[in-house]
Amino acid sequence: MISKKKVIAVGAIALAAVLTVSGCTSRTDSSSGGSTAAAGAGDAKITVAFVPKLQGIPYFEAMNAGGKKAAEELGITWLYQGPTTADAAAQADIVRSYIQQNVSALIVAPNDPDSMAPLLKEAADKGIKVLTADTDAPDSVREVFVNQASVEGIGEALTDQLMTAMGGKGKYAIVSCGETAANLNAWIAVQKAYTASKYPDATLVNVVYAGEDQAAATSMATDLMNANPDLTGLVGECTSSAPGVAQAVKDAGKTGTVFTDGLGTPQSMAPYLKDGSSSASILWDVQNLGYLAAWAGDQLATGKTLAATNDVNADLKGIAYDSSSKVLLLGDPLVITKDNVDTFSY
Amino acid sequence: MTLDERTKPAPQSGRPAGSSTATAKRILPLPVTGQEFVLIGVLIVLWILLGIFTPAFLTPNSIQPLLVSVAPIALIGVGMTFIIITAGIDVSVGGAIMLCAVIVAKTMVSVDIPLIGAVALAIVVGLVLGVVNGVLIAYGRVAAIIITFGTANIFQFLALRVFGSSTVNGIPSTLEVFGRGEAGRTLGVPNSFAIMIVIAAVAWWYLRHASGGRHLFAIGGNANAARLVGIKVQPRLLVAYALTGALVGLGACFILASGTATLDQSVGSGKELQVIAAVVIGGTSILGGRGSVIGTVLGAILVQTVTSGVTQLGWPSQLANLFVGIFIIIAVGTDLLRERARRKA
Numbered sequence: 001m002i003s004k005k006k007v008i009a010v011g012a013i014a015l016a017a018v019l020t021v022s023g024c025t026s027r028t029d030s031s032s033g034g035s036t037a038a039a040g041a042g043d044a045k046i047t048v049a050f051v052p053k054l055q056g057i058p059y060f061e062a063m064n065a066g067g068k069k070a071a072e073e074l075g076i077t078w079l080y081q082g083p084t085t086a087d088a089a090a091q092a093d094i095v096r097s098y099i100q101q102n103v104s105a106l107i108v109a110p111n112d113p114d115s116m117a118p119l120l121k122e123a124a125d126k127g128i129k130v131l132t133a134d135t136d137a138p139d140s141v142r143e144v145f146v147n148q149a150s151v152e153g154i155g156e157a158l159t160d161q162l163m164t165a166m167g168g169k170g171k172y173a174i175v176s177c178g179e180t181a182a183n184l185n186a187w188i189a190v191q192k193a194y195t196a197s198k199y200p201d202a203t204l205v206n207v208v209y210a211g212e213d214q215a216a217a218t219s220m221a222t223d224l225m226n227a228n229p230d231l232t233g234l235v236g237e238c239t240s241s242a243p244g245v246a247q248a249v250k251d252a253g254k255t256g257t258v259f260t261d262g263l264g265t266p267q268s269m270a271p272y273l274k275d276g277s278s279s280a281s282i283l284w285d286v287q288n289l290g291y292l293a294a295w296a297g298d299q300l301a302t303g304k305t306l307a308a309t310n311d312v313n314a315d316l317k318g319i320a321y322d323s324s325s326k327v328l329l330l331g332d333p334l335v336i337t338k339d340n341v342d343t344f345s346y
Numbered sequence: 347m348t349l350d351e352r353t354k355p356a357p358q359s360g361r362p363a364g365s366s367t368a369t370a371k372r373i374l375p376l377p378v379t380g381q382e383f384v385l386i387g388v389l390i391v392l393w394i395l396l397g398i399f400t401p402a403f404l405t406p407n408s409i410q411p412l413l414v415s416v417a418p419i420a421l422i423g424v425g426m427t428f429i430i431i432t433a434g435i436d437v438s439v440g441g442a443i444m445l446c447a448v449i450v451a452k453t454m455v456s457v458d459i460p461l462i463g464a465v466a467l468a469i470v471v472g473l474v475l476g477v478v479n480g481v482l483i484a485y486g487r488v489a490a491i492i493i494t495f496g497t498a499n500i501f502q503f504l505a506l507r508v509f510g511s512s513t514v515n516g517i518p519s520t521l522e523v524f525g526r527g528e529a530g531r532t533l534g535v536p537n538s539f540a541i542m543i544v545i546a547a548v549a550w551w552y553l554r555h556a557s558g559g560r561h562l563f564a565i566g567g568n569a570n571a572a573r574l575v576g577i578k579v580q581p582r583l584l585v586a587y588a589l590t591g592a593l594v595g596l597g598a599c600f601i602l603a604s605g606t607a608t609l610d611q612s613v614g615s616g617k618e619l620q621v622i623a624a625v626v627i628g629g630t631s632i633l634g635g636r637g638s639v640i641g642t643v644l645g646a647i648l649v650q651t652v653t654s655g656v657t658q659l660g661w662p663s664q665l666a667n668l669f670v671g672i673f674i675i676i677a678v679g680t681d682l683l684r685e686r687a688r689r690k691a
Contacts, residue, residue: 056511056611084506179664209663212612214605219415222526223657226408227400243606251526252407267515268608346512 066290155190172233217244236262425590433634476591566634
């Protein structure tokens with residue numbers, strides 16, 4: 001028995017060690033990026049840092065690509081560093097390290113808006129311009145939220161595209177991801193209300209949550225089709241469930257009977273858009289979002305204010321800024337179909 | 347408590363069979379244990395209830411995808427059962443799945459590799475990872491949970507390097523014989539499930555009848571005593587981890603086949619807990635020395651039945667977590683009660 005207890009104690013210590021080490025890893029990683037920041041700050045160049053929810057996924061890598069492009073064109077230094085898992089504590093470490101490096105502007109896509117708020121205040125107190133992008137921290141001191149698309153825009157586009165495929169009537173279900181993801185839940189609320197008002201012959205029968213797990217999304221979509229034999233539509237609410245619901249329809253041999261759409265990245269949706277198991281994917285131009293975030297960071301850092309409409313570059317004209325909510329809006333969502341899917345590289 | 351009463355008579359009813367023939371070499375436990383009967387009972391009741399209260403649970407369109415989802419968890423669970431019987435554990439299988447899956451997916455995208463090549467590659471990669479765990483645990487003599495915690499992180503790191511900041515897109519349908527679609531079934535039975543059953547049957551026979559299998563139980567019961575009676579503890583442990591690694595490789599193929607044409611970094615995440623849950627619900631003692639692969643397969647089916655059932659009933663998704671959590675606590679609780687009863691006896 002004693003040996004068992006020892007094993008458990010040692011195991012607990014090891015667990016703590018692993019957690020500490022993994023916490024440290026992200027810190028070391030960010031400090032390696034810090035040397036460039038210090039150099040950048042030395043010659044009084046504007047430094048804009050972006051902390052995504054997690055590093056290494058195509059979505060944020062595309063934002064990073066847009067930010068880099070903006071930095072080249074604007075002549076500023078662009079820093080990019082995120083945690084390897086969507087972990088609020090690891091993300092906070094990276095934000096802290098950027099605060100210590102005294103960057104000119106700090107852009108965060110917070111995993112947990114509430115726990116990020118005090119850190120953002122700390123940054124603002126040090127004179128750093130603070131922005132959020134992709135996901136907002138509404139109760140924080142952030143000066144601008146760079147919004148990819150309005151909640152209404154996305155919810156309505158998802159519904160319109162699906163209803164076009166379903167002929168404006170029938171039963172559909174949503175496979176969402178994290179149960180607590182504020183943006184997904186806001187879109188779902190719009191989908192519900194908009195379906196009820198604009199498509200009275202259609203009903204949303206169920207919303208299920210698969211986490212960020214493609215296999216779980218696929219198997220839940222299959223279960224939904226079995227539970228509702230008269231189901232003719234499925235929505236994949238995030239980038240892992242959008243291809244998942246299309247794959248489920250394909251596997252069940254119901255392409256053309258059950259229609260799907262969702263929020264998926266172009267490359268992952270391409271095979272399904274082409275074989276018809278997915279009718280459309282709703283997204284926004286992620287690279288442009290990164291570009292716009294970097295541009296907004298530079299504007300604030302150089303003491304400029306945002307106008308009601310802003311011409312950023314040839315691609316980004318008439319970008320609306322709402323000064324009461326402090327939201328800079330990229331524009332209408334992008335509808336990706338089999339016709340334009342091959343024009344995107346991510 | 348009812349489980350206690352049920353398991354007590356089991357050895358008694360087994361004893362007359364052994365003692366009636368004076369030449370009997372060893373006394374075997376019953377082929378199917380008390381906990382497994384309970385699981386079969388629970389499954390039958392659940393399936394009947396779901397058949398009544400959902401429109402289509404008991405139809406091929408619903409059962410076939412369910413079995414496809416069960417296959418990788420139960421398959422890796424077979425290896426995990428071997429390990430937990432030796433009083434070890436492997437929490438690195440999630441990271442190992444991720445590494446096997448991304449290597450195979452990237453290979454399939456860049457080279458025109460046949461099915462057999464993809465499966466062989468996955469098994470070899472998995473085997474290597476399993477051997478790394480096995481060598482460190484058996485010969486380094488460090489607690490399995492610590493070693494596999496470490497390797498889990500290393501496997502994830504390596505897998506993320508292979509991913510290289512992007513998803514793997516446009517995966518060909520080479521592995522569709524293991525998938526959820528029409529090509530994944532023979533006579534209506536999903537191929538992946540059938541393969542898992544064959545492997546589980548061989549493993550069941552090995553654990554019950556082969557001396558190597560019995561040695562695993564002895565090691566889990568008391569490793570020092572096992573060593574003193576001449577059991578080669580270290581090679582046996584190595585084999586258990588290596589076997590799990592190889593099964594992880596094959597399981598990663600099943601997971602790839604039941605996924606989409608895109609592989610992202612979430613693959614394998616949390617799978618170690620699903621596998622351990624199936625093993626524990628199946629009645630294998632987390633303290634080592636007792637367990638069976640039949641229970642593990644039943645445990646995996648039970649977990650997936652609950653998940654699918656909750657969705658098909660239209661209940662909130664999080665209830666599946668609640669039910670699985672309750673099953674684990676009941677299973678471990680009865681195991682500990684049995685252990686106490688045995689000590690008193």
